[in-house]
Amino acid sequence: MTVRPLHPAVALAALTLALAGATAGVAAHAQTAAPPSRPPAAVKGGTAPAARPAAAAPGLTVDRVARGRYLVNTSGCIDCHTPFKPGPQGPEPDMSRHLSGHPEALKMPPVPVLPEGPWLVVSAATNTAHAGPWGVSFTANLTPDPETGLGNWTVDDFKQTIRTGRHMGRGRPVLPPMPILVYKNFDDADLEAIFAYLRTLPPVRNRVPEPWAPKN
Numbered sequence: 090m091t092v093r094p095l096h097p098a099v100a101l102a103a104l105t106l107a108l109a110g111a112t113a114g115v116a117a118h119a120q121t122a123a124p125p126s127r128p129p130a131a132v133k134g135g136t137a138p139a140a141r142p143a144a145a146a147p148g149l150t151v152d153r154v155a156r157g158r159y160l161v162n163t164s165g166c167i168d169c170h171t172p173f174k175p176g177p178q179g180p181e182p183d184m185s186r187h188l189s190g191h192p193e194a195l196k197m198p199p200v201p202v203l204p205e206g207p208w209l210v211v212s213a214a215t216n217t218a219h220a221g222p223w224g225v226s227f228t229a230n231l232t233p234d235p236e237t238g239l240g241n242w243t244v245d246d247f248k249q250t251i252r253t254g255r256h257m258g259r260g261r262p263v264l265p266p267m268p269i270l271v272y273k274n275f276d277d278a279d280l281e282a283i284f285a286y287l288r289t290l291p292p293v294r295n296r297v298p299e300p301w302a303p304k305n
């Protein structure tokens with residue numbers, strides 16, 4: 090599909106939203122997803138160090154996959170890329186579809202028309218489809234399924250996508266609310282760690298729909 094260039098004001102709104110989405114995503118995530126692995130506070134013997142993976146630095150041996158899992162678990166990816174389902178405490182990520190993006194079986198009806206005013210964005214109950222000035226975007230399948238996920242991506246495709254905000258660094262722009270402006274600040278080692286972790290996920294076959302162009 091073609092995405093038409095956005096009017097500057099609309100682009101700005103979309104931008105602001107992407108940033109807000111990142112913050113909200115991280116905040117909401119704190120309540121819904123499993124925390125990074127840490128030993129229980131009262132470990133028998135009492136002296137075990139916290140198991141927080143160290144930041145990757147040259148010369149340091151780190152478990153890259155563990156670092157990637159930690160970053161994915163703390164950077165909001167799960168909020169948007171794992172569909173929510175209703176749970177006893179409210180919406181919670183459906184871990185049977187972990188990071189597999191907008192469920193292909195969930196066909197979204199037309200976007201509700203908002204009244205004049207400051208409301209700008211509508212989100213699906215799964216938090217995997219978002220309508221705003223950019224049209225409707227559906228969160229991507231980040232699992233290593235070769236046909237519907239990132240199975241055929243190289244680590245450079247991934248790094249270029251996040252760094253340039255374009256699909257594989259050369260395709261169409263990545264739409265809000267994917268917080269590209271936040272994530273482009275990850276350093277190479279962190280992006281490589283995230284990609285290494287995504288590689289270890291069980292592949293989920295789920296073809297995410299193409300975005301819908303904005304109406305006006």
Ligand code: HEC
Nearest residue numbers: 110114164165166169226227228229256263264265266267
């Ligand atoms: C606030 C919601 C949100 C958060 C948080 C989020 N994403 Fe996304 N992501 C999206 C949306 C929406 C798309 C689809 C955008 C499109 O179709 O242009 C997307 C697309 C992607 C893509 C595919 C881009 C492409 O060109 O095919 C990758 C890779 C990705 N996200 C990785 C991540 C990672 C890794 C994290 C966490 C560090 C993350 N996302 C967090 C919403 C989000």
